[in-house]
Amino acid sequence: MDCRYLGDCGSCVLTLSYSEQKQLKIARIRELFSKFWSGEFEFFDSDESGFRSRAEFGIWHENNDISYCMRSHQNTKLPIQSCQIVDTKISNIMPELLKTIKEDMALVERLFGVEFISSAKSLIVTLLYHKDVNSIKDNLAKIQAKLKIGLIARSRGVKLEFGDVKINEILDINRREFRYIMSDTAFIQPNKKVNEKMISWAINSISDGVDLIELYCGHGNFTIPISFKFQKVLATEISKSSIDMALKNCQLNSVNNIKFARLSAAEIMSAMAKEREFERLRGVDLDSYRFSHILVDPPRAGCEDSVLDFMSNIDNIIYISCNPLTLKDNLEVLSKTHMVVKFAIFDQFVHTNHIECGVILKKLS
Ligand SMILES: C[S@@+](CC[C@H](N)C(=O)[O-])C[C@H]1O[C@@H](n2cnc3c(N)ncnc32)[C@H](O)[C@@H]1O
Known part of the structure; x- marks a missing residue:
């Protein structure tokens, strides 16, 4: 890779x-x-590469700017701009999502993580905040409308949903199609x-x-x-x-x-x-x-x-x-x-x- x-x-x-x-x-x-x-x-x-349909990244803050980050081998935070193992839907939205968030400081502040779940029929993005997401409800609604993704925002004890956040998957099992809907909070094979x-x-x-x-x-x-x-x-x-x-x-x-x-x-x-x-x-x-x-x-x-x-x-x-x-x-x-x-x-x-x-x-x- x-x-x-x-x-x-x-x-x-x-x-x-x-x-x-x-x-x-x-x-x-x-x-x-x-x-x-x-x-x-x-x-x-x-x-x-491109095999993971579920991925989580930390958010690295520096000088009012943000980037995605992972844990390094030394257990420090490693800022990254892209990830090769996530599937195309996720790798395509990653830079666009960050760019859109950066246009609004209220969305940048206290954002600490992003989760992506992609499936045949959907892409769900969850933004994780160390502040009450109710305070940025309208800002979140705007980015959902712009990016046309299923958007979830979470902070302690609060979960807000924007757009269609159902995960719809289609699996090909022995050349027969099976359809599934899944929950964003439960186990999903990655x-x-x-x-x-x-x-x-x-x-x-x-x-x-x-x-x-x-x-x-x-x-x-x-x-x-x-x-x-x-x-x-x-x-x-x-x-x-x-x-x-x-x-x-x-x-x-x-x-x-x-x-x-x-x-x-x-x-x-x-x-x-x-x-x-x-x-x-x-x-x-x-x-x-x-x-x-x-x-x-x-x-x-x-x-x-x-x-x-x-x-x-x-x-x-x-x-x-x-x-x-x-x-x-x-x-x-x-x-x-x-x-x-x-x-x-x-x-x-x-x-x-x-x-x-x-x-x-x-x-x-
Ligand atoms: C490795 S996942 C497999 C799920 C499913 N077979 C699949 O392929 O998506 C393990 C599952 O066990 C469930 N689980 C964890 N602890 C359990 C317990 N004590 N009793 C029953 N189910 C449990 C989890 O919620 C999870 O759905």
Whole structure:
């Protein structure tokens, strides 16, 4: 990647060529998981630049002027003028947005961060302020009208929205289009093309099943395209805004075999164990499910003990992980009842040490 900040910027820390990065990541994963998998690691690569559809920058103030900034390797602030890894919609708006903000000192003062979320049908910009954004409401409305973006402004306890701030995404999964709306405050996979490869891989790696249970389902990113392989799906997630979006995404894609419920992983586990009843599961007959598969895509901490316990009784496991270390810990437990039959690496986070993995496990007979 031809970026002038490479080597200084703390975001892209791998300065190797892409093929060397790929070899390095495969070697690390092969070594870490040698106890569980000696077969081939499928590697799903990414574009080397322009791949991030979600990005956050700090704002650097100097002599009444502002620029974007990142954390440097030395953990200092590094002013930047551009970023090579963000997608075209974001890289195009970045200079224009800054220029427009600089024309109005009220917008410059106490601005400390900018977030961008781009999708097939939208570009949402969030400005973060250390002052009440109500005091600059009209100024914000003017820049939204000029730039024709979805604009959000936030300050402590206040959120203002200007224009259409819905995030509308279209994903191509195995040459079929899926439509999603998402919340700006909830989890969104940052690399669209690799996300498409990840979902397609999960679908293509399993045979048709009976019923699926999915924990940590977000806005239905995997749930909706994979639901076609099952009779019924039960999908849970802790975030209310994600579940609200998941319900809308079912309608958008005319899917009607999924029940979404806002429950933490611990809560759905205690409901399944009949330790607790939840109003949020009203109308869901847990006894009617015959789960042949479980799909988990947990946060970096991995799956908790009660989830691992539950997984040990399900024939087929699809485990997507953004943290190889907790994946390894969890496989230590799961390998007592299951064997790994497929292992993939998804290069969501090019130029960084982060590695996303996908593992398919089957119950030992
Ligand atoms: C890595 S994201 C995956 C989301 C989704 N699978 C996707 O692809 O967009 C992990 C998700 O777990 C949710 N989460 C975090 N802690 C949780 C918990 N204790 N119980 C259930 N969900 C949780 C987060 O809100 C987030 O949506």
